[in-house]
Amino acid sequence: MGVDGGEVTEPGWEVDPDDDWGVAVIATVGRQLKLRREAVGMRAAEFGEAVGYGEDMVYKVEGGKRIPRQEYLNRADEVLEAGGLISATWEDVKRVRYPKKVRELAKLEGQAVEIGLYECNIIAGLLQTPEHARAVISAAQPPYSPDDVERMVTARLARQSVFERDPAPSIHFVLEEAPLRRPIGGTMVWRRQLERLLEVGRLHNVTLQVMPLNSEVHSGLDGRIEVLKFPDGTAVGRSDGAFNGRATSDPKQLRILELRYGTIRAQALSPGESLALIEQLLGET
Template structure:
């Protein structure tokens, strides 16, 4: 869990944008410990197999720089890296067995609990007013977003943040499928973060995701004169036991809200937002129009 805020004992998490409250953005200690442990194991198995870093890299389809960074605990390997290394080094599942620890370590400490709740949710609703919601972002868009963070992230921090956000998108293929609804401000579909081609591919991705049967994306036109989302972006999660959790976004921090009265307020606002936005079908047509103009 993260730090607490306002004396109410409520967990504080970093925002879904590209920020966090610390100036020095070092990787979490527990994530770093996992990275070092995984790196040591891979090095031991590689040396036991009599392979150089270059030879291992060639065998698993990665460059020597990546192998070196993993072994030194500077980079968190992807699951496929572990699977291929396990096969090439003849580890008989011992390297692949670290996949779960690596997956958990992808998530920065302050969003780890939020990611866990998303995995358990049967329904998720989110409103984005400044950038596209993290679950809807392409890898290029996410990398551009974290790359423009000030103070700047290091390359390793950007990679960790990107991997964590992409990992959260497993929610789209989970079975049974949760109901996922999104309301996005029109400006978030027009702002070319990362450049015009990044935006084009992002719009194409939205159309692909928006056609999934358990996903509804709605666009909030800028021309709307009455708006229930002036308090900022938000997220609502309905869990298997019927309880609801709210996630409120701020500039340097965000809150997970479990008080039923507070969650009810967010649900009310989100319901009004959905009623004022374009319908899902109208929204997909709107996105297609923007794609043609981009």
């Protein structure tokens, strides 16, 4: 284990054995590290001490069992005097550092020209602050390891690059009022999360609506809905309460999801009313 800024850090994340591409990439990088270390005559323990990590972790990285962080690769490049060749492998590693399902979702969101999302139990991941995301993920039972928590938080935040795209996609959110009132992570984390919602809700390409608690009619009781539309006119959608929760591109099934999502949007508060409610909640904290 390494020490950075007084905090103990891990050199990377466990490799998902079911992620064929990820396994291949990390195995190749690990092999390159081992060959270069052996070429300069360094033992694993000696190398680990030089880069600030334990011998066991060095073997895991070189054996393709651990996904190295960028800092690990940079330190290895310096110690082995690789002239930037090891550091450059980060371009491949960073593409597989997140779980396969998250990568696939991020890829779709990165291609979509229109994103529609209804979230019923939590604040949508695309809207979460780092602190809020960490609190939500850490609350899972059975609990994730600290290492897995950080990996999942980092992956969730990486998806938020969708807000930086140019041209910007049209993004629509509908959130339930109840999760907005739940102070997950404590008062300061909660306040920052509400402030983040206001920031994003005021972006020119974002529409943010809240489904009020006092709504007498509600078409979103079956759970989360997400609909993504692409430049070529195709679309993909998923709902917790339809089609076994699986993603679908079937036109008939997409029409059902779009009908449900459109009804939910009509039943929710208007964008202006929604932002006013969030401001009210912020003022009450």
